[in-house]
Amino acid sequence: MKTTDHLGRPIVAVTGIGVVTSLGQGVTDNWTALTSGRSGIHPIARFPIDHLATTICGTVDYLDSSSKGASALTLELADLAADEAIGASGISRSAFDGPLFLASPPVELGWQDRLSLYASDDEEQGYQRLLKVARERLTARVFEDAQFATIADRLADKYGTRGMPITLSTACASGATAIQLGVEAIRRGECERALAIGADGSATAEALIRFSLLSALSTANDDPTKASKPFSKDRDGFVLAEGGAALVLESLESAKARGATVLGVLRGCGEKADDFHRTRSKPDGSPAIGAIRAALDDAGLGQDGISYVNAHGTSTPENDKMEHLSLSTVFGDHLKRMPVSSNKSMIGHTLSAAGAVEAVFSLMTMREGVLPPTINYDNPDPAIDLDVVPNVKRDADVKTVLSNSFGFGGQNTCLVMAREPF
Secondary structure: OOOEOOOOOEOEEEEEEEEEEOOEEOHHHHHHHHHOOOOOOEEOOOOOOOOOOOOEEEOOOOOHHHHOOHHHHHHHHHHHHHHHHHHHHOOOOOOOOOOEEEEOOOOOOOHHHHHHHOOOOOOOOHHHHHHHHHHHOOHHHHHHHHOOOHHHHHHHHHHOOOOOOEEEOEOEOHHHHHHHHHHHHHHOOOOOEEEEEEEEOOOOHHHHHHHHHOOOEOOOOOOHHHOOOOOEOOOOOEOEEOEEEEEEEEEHHHHHHOOOOOOEEEEEEEEEEOOOOOOOOOOOOHHHHHHHHHHHHHHOOOOOOOOEEEOOOOOOHHHHHHHHHHHHHHHHHHHHHOEEEOOHHHHOEOHHHHHHHHHHHHHHHHHHOEEOOEOOOOOEOOOOOOEOOEOOOEEOOOOEEEEEEEEOOOEEEEEEEEOOOO
């Protein structure tokens, strides 16, 4: 079996996966729920929803840290996913000989909540209180709790990863970007394995307000499980959600040498920036088209080389239209024979984690030979002619998957995965 690809680079295998979403903890529970067409979207119970336009979410409420702030929850989501992935890979949980790439939200997650750990009798709030606490007491600890890279540092300490851990944010493409960085590090020969994680526990009232001001969220509050309806004519926005996923990436040669189970291979990565608008996609879809084509070129595949598309499929009017435009432009008539479904119809949009979560589900799709459905597809959009695997799962022989991640600000990353080494 070859261990290098069509360009002579090391083939990158996946030897461990882990995932946590509103559907449950672990690959098995998530996959069972996903293929059953079960939704994890529910009314918000974690914080007051008075005066909010959107009162539903895909929050992960069953973890102990869910009431301790976004930073603590993001850490636990990342930790649980990493623990499952590394355990499945057979690598030591305390001495992971490779770099860590973490995708997480691009803000000081929950530092307001973390301030409650420090005694204070004053009524000052926000940055004024943070500054006062930092000046007067426990300065080092305040810094550790507030800095952007804290979560990655703690994961690196726990799992013994090599080198400085990398924390990154490319909006909704972040999870896929973390995987891409791991793939590229292995291809360059800098390491034999890498740990890629995407995690996001930032479903807060503030986040809901910000996205609502952008008119990006669904307001279908009356029936939460039916709110996320990608590619439907009556779609009205995405549903905010939380989750975490991790992949152990490893050169195929290394995986074979230690007798590891290969869950699939990362065959191609493509990215393309869009400078058109802070949130809107370029009307002609050219950046998304470019990202898909770059991923296919990197994988050495033509337009007939993809069996299935794990769509970005957010359920917003503009994104779904743009994704259809990009797919139809790249794949032409072949698109009529290619199923395209959206996991977000069930788990919502996990933001920074989405690309990693959907990569895990893409690998499971190939391994299990089952296409997860796009649920809530009851009112087709005649302008979006896709086989979305409507409402019910489908058995299929899936050899390759294209997984799309299109982020705000035009940060687009696409991954091509294959079931078997090539």
